[in-house]
Amino acid sequence: MMFGIDGVLLALIITFIILFGSILSGFPVAFAIGGAGVLSFVVVALLDSGGLLTHSLVDVTSPEYRELLNSGVSRLAISKFSYPDLPRVIEPVFSQGWERAVTRTLSFVVNRVNERVIAGQSIETLLAILMFVLMGITLERSNIANDLLTSMARVFGGLPGGLAVSVVVVGAFLAASTGIVGATVVTMGLLSLPTMLRNGYSPKLATGVISASGTLGQIIPPSIxxxxxxxxxxxxxxxxxxxxxxxxxxxxxxxxxxxxxxxxxGTLFQAALLPGIMLAVLYALYAFCYAILRPESAPAVTSSAAAESRTNRRNVLIFVAGVPAALAGAFLMMQQFNVIGSQDVTVDSYSDIGITASL
Structure with missing residues (x-):
C-alpha cells in the first residue's frame, strides 16, 4: 500500500484534491467537475497499473469466513471493519483492470442517456423544467422583477435595512418563479446591488443578502x-x-x-414549502436586526414622494396579501363543494401470510 493507506481511501483523497484544485482554478464549475473526474481516473489508473494502489479485502475462501456464514451471519454484514480478525487478501483497486472499469462506465452512460435524454420526453414531470426556465426568461425580459423590486423598496425602504428586506422578498418570489439559483442571483445582483451600494449599504451585507435569497430557489416550490x-x-x-x-x-x-x-x-413540494418560507422570513429578520445593531451599514432610504409611496405601498400590499387570500379562499370553497381534492386510499385487508396490513 502506498504510504500505508488503503488504495480506495487514497483514490478518494486524490479525487478530492484534484476536484478542489479544479474549482479553485477558475474554470466553470461544470467543466471543473467533469474534468476533475476524468483526470482523477487517469491518475488512479496509472498508480494502479504500477502496483502502487492496493486494497485489502476479506478472504472469502478462508475457514473463518465460512464458519461465520454457517453461524447465520449475512454476507453483507461481514467486512474487515466489523470482523477485523478475519484473514485478508491484497488486490489492486481495479481487480479486473482499468479497461473493464472504462467499459462498464461507458455502458452505464449510454444506458442513462437512452433513458433520460432520448426517452426523456415520455416523462411528463420533467417537462415542467422547460416551463420554469421559460417563466424565468419572461420575468427577466418583461422587467417584472425590476418593477417588483422598486415597489418593495418603496414599501420597506423607510425601515432600517429596508432594501435588504426587499431583496429577500423579491428573491423569494423570483426563486419560486424560476427555480434556478444562478438566474435569481444574477438578476438580483444586476437590479439591486447598485441601488444598495448607492444608498450606503455595506458591500458585505448587500452581496450576502443577494446570495442568500438566491439559494431559496433550491427549496421554495416550484424548484427544478x-x-x-x-x-x-x-x-x-x-x-x-x-x-x-x-x-x-x-x-x-x-x-x-x-x-x-x-x-x-407534489409531495416534495408540500414538504419544502414551509421550510422555504421560514428561511425567507429568517433572512429578512437577520437583515432587519443587523440594520438595527449597525445602522451605518444598512441605513433607511427616504423617499421624496410620500404620497406616491403610500399609494404604491397600498397597491403592493393588496397584490401581495389580497391575491393569495382570494386564491386560497376560492380553493377552500371548491374543495368544500367537492369540486377539487384528492381521495384517500385506505386498505383494510390481510397480507398473503395472514398478518394485518400496517395502516
Missing part, C-alpha cells in the same frame, strides 16, 4: 432540483417498498403500507 429529485427518488422508493413488501410475504406494497408506495413531486 425538487422536480429532478422527485422523479428519481420516486422510482427508487417505489421499487424499495415493493421489495420490502415481498420480503414479508405481501403481494404488493399497497397491501403492506395501506397507501400507494409513491413519492411524488
Amino acid at each position: 432540483v425538487i422536480i429532478i429529485l422527485g422523479t428519481l427518488a420516486g422510482e427508487i422508493y417505489s421499487t424499495a417498498q415493493e421489495e420490502r413488501a415481498r420480503s414479508v410475504g405481501c403481494s404488493d406494497a399497497l397491501t403492506f403500507l395501506g397507501e400507494p408506495a409513491v413519492i411524488s413531486v
